[in-house]
Amino acid sequence: MDRFRMIFQYFQSNSESVMNGICGLLALASVKMYTSLDFSCPCLPQYNMAYGLGIMFVPPIILFLCGLILNRQSLVMLEEWRRPAGHRMKDPAVIRYLCSSIMQRAMVAPVVWIVVTLLDGKCLICAFSGSMDPQKFVGFANVSAEQVQQLLAKVPCKDDELLRNSTSRKAVSRYLRCCSQALGWSILLILIIAAFLARWLRPCFNQVTLLQARHWSNYIDIEQKIFEETCCEHSRLFAHKCILHFFESMQQEIKLHSFSFPRQGEGAERGEGLLQGITDQDQVNELLKTWYYEKPPLDVSQAHQR
Amino acid sequence: MDKFRMIFQFFQSNQESFMNGICGIMALASTQMYSAFDFNCPCLPQYNLAYGLGILLVPPFILFLLGFVLNNNISMLAEEWRRPRGRRGKDAAVLRYMCCSMAQRAMIAPVVWLSVTLLDGKCITCAFCTSVPLESLGNASHPRLSQGEVQRVLARIPCKEIYTGQQLIASEVAVRYLRCISQALGWCFVLLMTTLAFLVRSLRPCFSQAAFLKSRYWSHYIDIERKLFDETCAEHARSFAKVCIQQFFEGMSTDLEAARCHLPRKAPADAGEAAEKLLGITDQGTMNMALKSWHRCKPPLHLHPPAQPTGNGWAGEGQPPTHPSAPRKETAAYYSWV
Numbered sequence: 001m002d003r004f005r006m007i008f009q010y011f012q013s014n015s016e017s018v019m020n021g022i023c024g025l026l027a028l029a030s031v032k033m034y035t036s037l038d039f040s041c042p043c044l045p046q047y048n049m050a051y052g053l054g055i056m057f058v059p060p061i062i063l064f065l066c067g068l069i070l071n072r073q074s075l076v077m078l079e080e081w082r083r084p085a086g087h088r089m090k091d092p093a094v095i096r097y098l099c100s101s102i103m104q105r106a107m108v109a110p111v112v113w114i115v116v117t118l119l120d121g122k123c124l125i126c127a128f129s130g131s132m133d134p135q136k137f138v139g140f141a142n143v144s145a146e147q148v149q150q151l152l153a154k155v156p157c158k159d160d161e162l163l164r165n166s167t168s169r170k171a172v173s174r175y176l177r178c179c180s181q182a183l184g185w186s187i188l189l190i191l192i193i194a195a196f197l198a199r200w201l202r203p204c205f206n207q208v209t210l211l212q213a214r215h216w217s218n219y220i221d222i223e224q225k226i227f228e229e230t231c232c233e234h235s236r237l238f239a240h241k242c243i244l245h246f247f248e249s250m251q252q253e254i255k256l257h258s259f260s261f262p263r264q265g266e267g268a269e270r271g272e273g274l275l276q277g278i279t280d281q282d283q284v285n286e287l288l289k290t291w292y293y294e295k296p297p298l299d300v301s302q303a304h305q306r
Numbered sequence: 307m308d309k310f311r312m313i314f315q316f317f318q319s320n321q322e323s324f325m326n327g328i329c330g331i332m333a334l335a336s337t338q339m340y341s342a343f344d345f346n347c348p349c350l351p352q353y354n355l356a357y358g359l360g361i362l363l364v365p366p367f368i369l370f371l372l373g374f375v376l377n378n379n380i381s382m383l384a385e386e387w388r389r390p391r392g393r394r395g396k397d398a399a400v401l402r403y404m405c406c407s408m409a410q411r412a413m414i415a416p417v418v419w420l421s422v423t424l425l426d427g428k429c430i431t432c433a434f435c436t437s438v439p440l441e442s443l444g445n446a447s448h449p450r451l452s453q454g455e456v457q458r459v460l461a462r463i464p465c466k467e468i469y470t471g472q473q474l475i476a477s478e479v480a481v482r483y484l485r486c487i488s489q490a491l492g493w494c495f496v497l498l499m500t501t502l503a504f505l506v507r508s509l510r511p512c513f514s515q516a517a518f519l520k521s522r523y524w525s526h527y528i529d530i531e532r533k534l535f536d537e538t539c540a541e542h543a544r545s546f547a548k549v550c551i552q553q554f555f556e557g558m559s560t561d562l563e564a565a566r567c568h569l570p571r572k573a574p575a576d577a578g579e580a581a582e583k584l585l586g587i588t589d590q591g592t593m594n595m596a597l598k599s600w601h602r603c604k605p606p607l608h609l610h611p612p613a614q615p616t617g618n619g620w621a622g623e624g625q626p627p628t629h630p631s632a633p634r635k636e637t638a639a640y641y642s643w644v
Contacts, residue, residue: 037425042486043479044443051486058493065500069507078511159478231523239531243538289516 015072015221019105022070026109030063034116041126041156045149048156052127056117060110067106074102076221094220097213111191118184121177122156129155132172139168325411328376332415336369340422347432347464351457354464358433362423366416373412379404379529386528400528403521417499424492427485428464434484435463443483444475546607552585554605558596559586 042051068074077098080090117123134140134148143151154160155172163169202210348357374380383404386396423429436457451459451474459471463480471477510518563586587593 038427038485040427040482040485040489042482044483047483047486051490054490054493058497062493062497062500065504069500069504074508075511078508079515082512082515157478157482161476232526235523235527236530236534239527239534242531243535285520289520 015218019071019073023067023105023108026063026067026070027112030059030109030113031116033059034113034120039122039126041122043154043157043160045130045153048130048153049127052123052125056114056123056127060113063109063113064106067109068102071102071105073098073217073221076217076224077102079224080220091213091216093209093213094216097210098217101217115184115188118180118187121180124180124183125173125176126156128176129153129172132176137168137171139166139171325377325379329373329411329414332369332373332376333418336365336415336419337422339365340419340426345428345432347428349462349465349468351436351454351461354435354461355433358429358431362420362429362433366419369415369419370412373415374408377408377411379408382529382532383408385532397521397524399517399521400524403518404525407525421492421496421499424488424495427488430488430491431481431484432464434487435480436460438463438475438480438483440475443479445473550605550607554600555585555587555596557605558592558599562586562592562595 037055039055041048077095080098081095083090130149130152132152134143134152140148140151151163152172154163155169158164158169343361345361348354383401386404387401389396438460440456456474459469459474460480462469462471463477466477469477587596
């Protein structure tokens with residue numbers, strides 16, 4: 001349990017780690033989804049290609065969109081992209097960095113699905129059995145054109161009574177599975193080489209820009225979180241003040257309340273400091289609007305000098 | 307157990323995380339319910355469609371309502387909607403935000419049920435087995451049957467043990483065809499829902515971010531204010547009850563003194579705290595009378611206003627100092643501890 005807690009805390013500690021964790025979970029979920037999916041090729045000439053290619057390409061799109069939705073940084077990036085410049089200039093390098101990191105993480109689960117599908121082979125067999133050249137296979141060579149389409153379409157279904165023990169069916173099946181697995185392994189190899197090169201060659205180009213972009217993108221993320229936490233804290237104190245004021249306006253209960261909670265006085269004084277003079281609805285609305293339209297400049301030195 | 311506690315604490319830390327956790331649990335529960343459910347197609351022409359579509363559409367509706375019921379914020383939304391305006395205006399944007407966020411969370415479990423049902427294929431196979439296109443899928447050489455007979459035979463496709471129409475159409479062919487259609491529908495449905503969710507989430511920062519921040523802040527504020535108000539009322543009730551009961555006991559003790567005239571008046575300074583806590587009731591008969599009086603004639607919910615203590619900052623209220631010192635013992639004690 002200690003180990004699990006340590007792993008959990010490690011992922012929680014850093015926003016990027018959380019994103020990596022979600023990315024890994026989605027990849028595992030895509031493998032699990034594939035294994036639990038009951039793949040049943042229709043074995044009909046018009047439907048095979050649509051079904052096979054559909055199963056190969058539609059779930060990756062869904063997984064890609066899920067990867068974008070579940071990633072908190074995509075919201076951060078969109079807000080940063082669409083905000084008015086105000087007092088704080090926008091840095092396109094930061095937005096590009098955020099965009100590329102989000103895309104890379106969102107692409108992992110779809111790629112895993114496609115590779116697993118190709119290595120398994122069922123999709124390709126279903127989609128392309130009707131496109132095989134019947135002359136190459138003994139069992140299909142002397143059959144009429146119409147019938148051969150029907151027979152080829154039934155190749156993915158092992159239990160079909162027409163082709164149950166046909167060696168040609170097994171030959172077509174093996175051939176297509178071999179092509180599918182070759183394609184799968186090649187794609188995997190190309191992607192891994194590309195990832196390796198990208199990671200190895202990156203420090204040779206623009207390392208300084210990269211460090212800056214990464215720092216400021218982390219900063220934007222943390223600033224957003226702290227703003228939300230501060231708003232929560234502020235609303236709690238605001239509510240506390242509001243309720244105290246409400247109770248204070250009733251005469252008899254005031255005395256009992258103050259008898260019971262002498263320490264409320266100290267709490268209210270502490271709260272005053274944190275509320276910073278913002279004590280009604282219009283002031284809070286103005287604060288939130290100003291935060292969006294005119295973010296403050298990234299310069300806290302004046303605050304220290306004061 | 308540690309692992310479970312940690313996950314539980316993570317979800318509890320934040321109200322929104324808590325709601326997301328409930329949402330995820332309901333989604334898992336809906337998949338579990340589906341796999342535990344024993345699907346039994348009736349295999350009769352008139353009932354197949356009703357059964358299949360019923361299993362497809364009724365549980366999502368139930369799960370949607372359950373999603374609202376399990377959400378604590380529904381009562382908060384209703385209160386905010388129905389309260390009189392009073393001195394605080396009502397913001398329609400806040401109500402819309404609360405309603406939307408609750409509806410989005412409640413929609414997840416029904417969508418999961420629909421997707422799992424369509425991807426599995428049994429419901430669609432049961433509902434539409436009588437509509438299979440015989441011309442393209444059926445065997446060319448089949449005996450001429452009346453429409454009703456054909457319907458009855460096709461309706462038994464999902465029930466392999468009693469299917470008698472192998473010459474009409476092979477059951478595997480029909481099942482494969484229907485399951486393919488069902489899975490295609492399922493994947494398209496999931497794609498549509500995911501695209502909608504993506505658009506909703508990504509278009510919001512482009513259009514109404516300031517209004518969104520405002521609505522989110524005030525909806526959290528309403529929630530926190532309600533909780534704090536409940537806590538404050540509970541503590542107030544506790545203090546009220548405490549003083550009320552003390553005043554009852556002191557009233558009893560004063561009555562008894564007046565009635566019997568022979569109970570020695572205990573000086574609190576001599577006997578200390580324990581004697582103070584006894585509140586003047588020191589024997590069985592007196593206690594029994596106090597208990598009987600509490601049951602037969604509870605005191606009114608009206609506390610005697612205490613006398614003005616020295617050194618207090620409350621300048622606004624004038625206190626008539628007409629009460630004897632006994633009721634004031636408790637309040638004076640509070641101030642001495644401050």
